Amino acid sequence: MKKLLVVLFSALLVISGCAQEKQESSSEEEVPVRLDVAIELPSDDIQLEQEVTIKAIVSQGDEMVEDADDVKFEIWKSGQDEHEMIDGNNVGGGEYNVSKSFTEEGTYYVIAHVTARKMHTMPKQEFVVGNPDPKEDTMMSEEHDGEMEGNKEHGDDTHVEMESQAVHGDTHENSLMIHHQIDDNMKATEPVTLRTHLQHNNMPLTDAKVRFEVWMNDEDMHEFIDATEGTEGEYTAENTFEQAGMYHVVVHVEKGDIHDHKEEMIEVK
Secondary structure, X not given: OHHHHHHHHHHHHHHHHHHHHHXXXXXXXXXXXXXXXXXXXXXXXXXXXXXXXXXXXXXXXXXXOOOOOEEEEEEEEOOOOOOEEEEOEEEEOOEEEEEEOOOOOEEEEEEEEEEEOXXXXXXXXXXXXXXXXXXXXXXXXXXXXXXXXXXXXXXHHHHHHHHHHHHOOOOOOOOOEEEEXXXXXXXXXXXXXXXXXXXXXXXXXXXXXXXXEEEEOOOOOOEEEEOEEOOOOEEEEEEEOOOOEEEEEEEEEEEOOEEEEEEEEEEEO
């Protein structure tokens, strides 16, 4: 009887050890290799009215990513609020691109928003069009910053513009970037997923405390919803909008010295 118990106990230890090894092996295999996105700009100077190609080369480890779910290029001029979002063309071999011409000289910025294989990344790069006057470029940026400070003194009505500057600030190359991924077809009384992607110093921001603040336009009651992190830098929360109408959605981000937020207006049908 004692021998039988010893044999059974030994067998249980072996099975337990194998299960643990499989679990550890499985955990190691489930860690995805991070997406790498390289923005490529024309090697020659970009001139006015010249059509140029802006590329995003997407890879994962040694593999070129040819099956990205979504690639968009966000382009704007320094000191201006208007940002243009352009869908990228998948030309194969991990390359996604857009063709674009410019009608004004100045300093510009491009962000490549790439969603692929349940990950999201959004590198940013600066480039110059034509031969802008450095003084004029600086004045435009300072004037825009002054407008943001002036707006800040006049309450919450200008909150969207201020946060756009904070997130995509022309002088904060390594600042926090917050990218809302909003469903254009949200309906009242139906569960929806609020989703945001965070990046700091061109890397996904992980282990942050993230909350969504939601309230209906012209109403005083604000709801705060804690978000959970899924893939690196992606945070989600579930919500149900009880009525149709326009809503404010603010994402609040905290980690260490980082304390930032960004607001969007969304329509619920």
